[in-house]
Amino acid sequence: DAGVIQSPRHEVTEMGQEVTLRCKPISGHDYLFWYRQTMMRGLELLIYFNNNVPIDDSGMPEDRFSAKMPNASFSTLKIQPSEPRDSAVYFCASSSGQGTSTDTQYFGPGTRLTVL
Amino acid sequence: AQSVTQLDSQVPVFEEAPVELRCNYSSSVSVYLFWYVQYPNQGLQLLLKYLSGSTLVKGINGFEAEFNKSQTSFHLRKPSVHISDTAEYFCAVTPRGYQKVTFGTGTKLQVIP
Numbered sequence: 770d771a772g773v774i775q776s777p778r779h780e781v782t783e784m785g786q787e788v789t790l791r792c793k794p795i796s797g798h799d800y801l802f803w804y805r806q807t808m809m810r811g812l813e814l815l816i817y818f819n820n821n822v823p824i825d826d827s828g829m830p831e832d833r834f835s836a837k838m839p840n841a842s843f844s845t846l847k848i849q850p851s852e853p854r855d856s857a858v859y860f861c862a863s864s865s866g867q868g869t870s871t872d873t874q875y876f877g878p879g880t881r882l883t884v885l
Numbered sequence: 886a887q888s889v890t891q892l893d894s895q896v897p898v899f900e901e902a903p904v905e906l907r908c909n910y911s912s913s914v915s916v917y918l919f920w921y922v923q924y925p926n927q928g929l930q931l932l933l934k935y936l937s938g939s940t941l942v943k944g945i946n947g948f949e950a951e952f953n954k955s956q957t958s959f960h961l962r963k964p965s966v967h968i969s970d971t972a973e974y975f976c977a978v979t980p981r982g983y984q985k986v987t988f989g990t991g992t993k994l995q996v997i998p
Contacts, residue, residue, distance in 0.1 A: 773928070800984050811990045812929075812975065825985060860928055864984065873919075874986065876928030 773877035775861050781883045787849040790880045793842055794863030802874060803836055803846050804860040812860075818844065851884045858882070887912040887978045889989035897995045898966055906961040906992045908976030918959040919977040919986070920950055929975060935959065946970065971996045 774793040782788055794801050802817040816826040821838045829836070833852070838844040848855055858881050862874040888911045898904045910916065917936050921929040933944025940952040950961045959976060976989040 812988045814985065814987075817984065819984070862928070873931045873934065874929075876930065878926075878928050 773861055773863055773875055775859075775877035775880050777880060778878060779881045779883075781885065782851055783885050784852055785850045786884075787847065788851045788855075788882060788884075790846040790859050790861075790882070792844045792846070792861030792877060794844070794861070795875055796842065798863035798865045798875070799841070800864045800874075801838060801844050802862040802864075803844070804862065805857045806860060806879070807857045815846070848882075851882075853884045856882055856884050887916060887980060887987045889976050889978050889987055891976055891989035891992050893992050894990070895993045895995065897997055899997050900968055901965050903964050904962065904966050904970075904994065906974050906976075906994065908959045908961065908989060910957050910959065910976070910978045912957075912978060912980065915981045916978045917981060918950075918952060919979075920944065920948070920959075920961050921975045921977060921988075922946075923973045923975065923991075925972070932961070932974070966994070966996050968996050968998060970994060 776791045799820050803815040804812055805815055806812045813828055815828045816836045817824055818838045834848055836846045858879045860876050860879045862876045864874045890909045892907050919934045920932040922932050923929045932948050933942045933950055935942045935952045943949045948963050950959055952959050973991045973993045975991045977986045979986045
């Protein structure tokens with residue numbers, strides 16, 4: 770398996786622009802997670818899905834952030850409008866839950882977002 | 886709610902010396918515990934996990950961790966480190982039966998030649 774795939778790997782944009790991050794989870798995994806990593810706040814869970822349904826979005830910073838999972842093999846995290854404080858590395862991870870929490874989360878390589 | 890505390894933000898150690906990275910957790914329910922490693926410019930990958938049974942857990946790359954319920958700790962150890970172990974290490978906890986994981990703030994291990 771190719772692992773969790775994220776695109777783009779790097780994104781540089783200007784304040785106010787819309788940013789879309791993409792993720793393809795490992796085939797067969799039914800959980801998908803979006804994390805944000807910054808020096809100040811470390812690794813934060815933004816939202817996670819089970820079988821394409823959002824389960825917990827309490828970590829989403831504000832209305833400028835939205836996430837979708839239209840099917841089992843694709844998810845997007847959108848920021849509109851973007852702000853400099855959104856600059857961070859965004860990770861997508863997937864796991865096979867099967868109703869338990871015993872399963873390992875597999876992380877993608879991340880998208881480094883810079884908002885100027 | 887769960888929380889994870891990694892007291893050491895950075896740990897420098899000489900090559901071939903032993904190392905211990907400390908992790909303490911807090912939870913009102915039973916939990917599973919994990920250690921993940923993040924190499925520069927990469928995502929996190931699992932080192933080892935404690936689910937139940939033996940309190941000493943062995944992971945990849947010669948690492949091991951010991952679950953201590955009375956002290957609510959899950960310290961990570963390696964008897965002899967290599968340059969390639971230079972990375973950031975994250976302790977994590979999740980309640981049994983849930984998928985939501987709480988990560989610690991990470992410990993940067995710097996192996997000195």
